[in-house]
Amino acid sequence: MIEDFRLPDLGEGLPEAELVQWLVDEGDEVALNQTIAEVETAKAVVELPSPHAGVIAKLHAAAGDVVEVGSVFVSFRLGDDSAAQDPADENGAAADDEENRPNLVGYGAAPRSSARPQRRRRGTAARTAEVDTAVLEAAPHDALHAVEHDATDTPPERPRSTPPVRAYAKQLGIDLALVEASGAAGIITRADVEAYAERVGVTGDTASAAPEPAPHREVTSDERETRAAIRGVRKHTAEAMVRSAFTAPHVTTFLTVDVTATTELLASFRADRSLQDHRIGILAVAAKAVCLALRRHPELNSAWDADAGEIVTHHYVNLGIAAATQRGLVVPNIREAQEMTLPELADAIGDLAATARAGRTSPADMSGGTFSITNVGVFGVDAGTPILNPGEAGILAVGAVRKQPWEYHGDIALRDVITLALSFDHRLVDGEQGSKFLRDVGDIMREPGRVMLFG
Template identity: 65%
Template structure:
């Protein structure tokens, strides 16, 4: 029996995905729930498990190819044991001629409960299924995989339903592929046995050292190299626009040409905040929390939005209404290898400083690993971005679509500054606020920026 696996709707409402890499090839024998491929959507890299046990017959899409939802990805040769279990009754709404030709009285094959995280194992007691009206039975010689409901992707199955634990995460496997490294040759350094990015990079460095000639010249920067010595012989490189970068570009263009942006700047003495952070870091009771200036700025934003709700609102063009939010879902811009993502912290205004710091760290780590869920990317009301970590003093951030404001944090620099009537070395940073001029005018935007600056200048104001 030939069974086809079509690209399912991964629960994100996205029409297509790109094949990152195949982990199987024609002729390979696969087991139920064995990971067979990695695909990249505009949101994340997703592992696809096999819904069948059998032999790979052929692969219909190449690595790097963008495939529409519903297109056939791969086909399997399966026997009765590898085929899905038959249902106890024909679902309501199924066609009357659903019995496969040549198998009189046989019930139609039931596609496995897949999508994104594998098929559920068969057992004597059949689990309760959601009704899917109008589902036609598969053809006589082909079993077609259906798209699963949204919650099939967002919920992990019990540990014993997975065939095996992957030896690395999708971003690490992609890194190894880009570097031309066979993961089977890389040893995991941790007790978990999972190969990490550091393991791959260390292996790559060792390999490069062994392959480098003894008389190799010292490494020079691109600025020091003549044009003819730059890597590669081509004068230009072309890269396809896809995945997160494509989605981000579309969102930024839509934002820039829909909302009239205004950007205001304010340079502030944050010495009191940096001194507070130093004391918090030395407090053993807070040893489990990494509290930095980003967390203090996030708290200051939440406090300022209470007094300036215009910056915590949305312009609803269709309804001809301005929607003001009485909660703060704070977006945190995160730069990843796949592009910029802005997951948000739900109800950030209800959190204390330590909880905000933990949430920011968790969002950043999840984003860098490519595991940010769709729910974390939805429903933001205001965002912050920290380009100071790159040594930049100020910028003009673009609004996250649907939000009224975004605050940019510049680098903290030790420099001469007027303090109590004298010149002293102080910690100084520049704040950059972009806001939607339809929702807030210059006065409201400026007052909001001053409110944030006041907390950073004197953290004790948060007590008020």
């Protein structure tokens, strides 16, 4: 029996998605919930799990195609001749498929068995070719056994890990199938990858390397211009910024602050062995200062609901962090940021940035934000006039820290100085409220000990 699978609404209300790549071929046998493709919506790259256990009969799109939601995406061949049936199921494959059919808005299904879905490899020769010979020669017995087991009739488990860990392993050239998981529910952590890399003699030098630039087409000497389709993240960002700029009346105010006390504090953190696992920088301090200042100025943590004719004040902070990626600007947010300590915020920012650079930020991570920060200082820029993320009342731009002559205790001294720029929605925030909020953020960054006053 042939079963067509239509591209689902991925929970964003978007009409289409671009196929990034297929992870299966026609004729492949797949398990329920096995990832079969990656698609890019206007917000993120999303992995699509298989809604059936069966054989891929036909792929209805090619990489780069824009597919409308609701159109046929892939066809499966179902039945006894294409997928193994659970011998304990007396009602047959039809009953099994009925129970395991996924909710396509959400999306995915959990099989009756507690075991994780299996991914079938395409053959022993192809699988063996994927493993670096040098790594195999250096690998211990248990790792070699894992590869040998892959050639048996029982398909191996698909390694489970987070997008940053997968990106890190890829940088090191490590196959996650060879890494033993120590995390909860069998999740492979960064520490697991590092431990395996140390065991097999793989260096971690490439882990800190900058991401490879996006491929581009070389322009010939007689070519005066090139054109590219407006779609994906770039299209979504443009639409959101236009909507924000022409809906919310923006006001931007600036404050230049002596942050020498903060940079000295950060230097002491780097020298503290108990904090060496946390990369605490100026952005994390700004994030903490914002969370504290929002307690005193909830107007900056509100939203204008025109349909309901109401102002919605949030009593939590979902802090958006603008991230520049090869695919364009994305603004994922840190949930309940007001509950986090400074090291926790630093870790969350690091994970968020790594996930964004890997192109694995989920749509859910980019919705529901209440206030945002953009770090223009990382590009060597002092200030700017940031545009509000739609639905939010404020966004803070953090500039570069620079050594400058500054008045200090009646004298001129060389100090660490930073410029902060706050844009806010003038429908929700008056100039006085915005200025006082920015002053409080600046006071915390000028004198970190002032956080003791923010109860």
